[in-house]
Amino acid sequence: MPDVIINKNRFYNPVDYILRQIGGTWKAPVLWRLKAKTLRYSELEKDIPHISQKMLTKTLKELESDGIILKKTYASVPPRTEYSLTAKGKKIITLVATIRTTGLELMKDEGIDYEALIKEEKKNAVKK
Amino acid sequence: MPDVIINKNRFYNPVDYILRQIGGTWKAPVLWRLKAKTLRYSELEKDIPHISQKMLTKTLKELESDGIILKKTYASVPPRTEYSLTAKGKKIITLVATIRTTGLELMKDEGIDYEALIKEEKKNAVKK
């Protein structure tokens, strides 16, 4: 498999090319929440468990510079910023969904019904 | 999305669960070569560009401990070791193939025909 240079970056193969854009801990959680809607910085921060402010900022910057999300800033007071998927982002979210499905399957092989856990979580959130 | 603990490891979501097993630079290149055949350590090392001996060893260990590949050692002289995909590995290679396909598509969007590059490389290898 030959190397390829795209935008001054060297990739070893097509999987490398994808994983450098959506790999790591935080890309997928952000993209997943932007799947169907535009969200503000603070909404993403509130909705993604464990993410630090630094990692959210960094992740958003990289996704934007890779052309996967679009950032819109409104010069209101206080300032407002909204993030949404680009056309490329919409292609990529399909892949994320596939990875997620395989994850659910392999978890099931380990005896874990993850989607049931999500329902549980929602129920408890409502109770509160 | 709730956390999940599998084999003493905490995962944030199903994508995290998958990427911790096949993410990074070297998992996919190794798996891709084991897709249809059993290979020896030295064959993998020869066939994967840029990989260091240390990273190959580490990658093989992690894939084995995650139940994705099987290691067979033959006590001949000199010793021989063969690696192959497990049932779980075969499920995972399907996903790797999908990631690869998306990678090829996005590369094409950047104006790069990666599969043509592979053919070129093969031709040059034969000429030599």
Added chain:
DNA sequence: CAGTATCCAATATGATACTG
């Protein structure tokens, strides 16, 4: 609200030398 800046620990990767 939407970030920067700084310090720190852990992990990923590479380079080189050595071994049962």
Added chain:
DNA sequence: CAGTATCATATTGGATACTG
């Protein structure tokens, strides 16, 4: 042949304090 061991660097991620 199939690895270990060691040293070094870069990147990832967390914690905390600060800002237009």
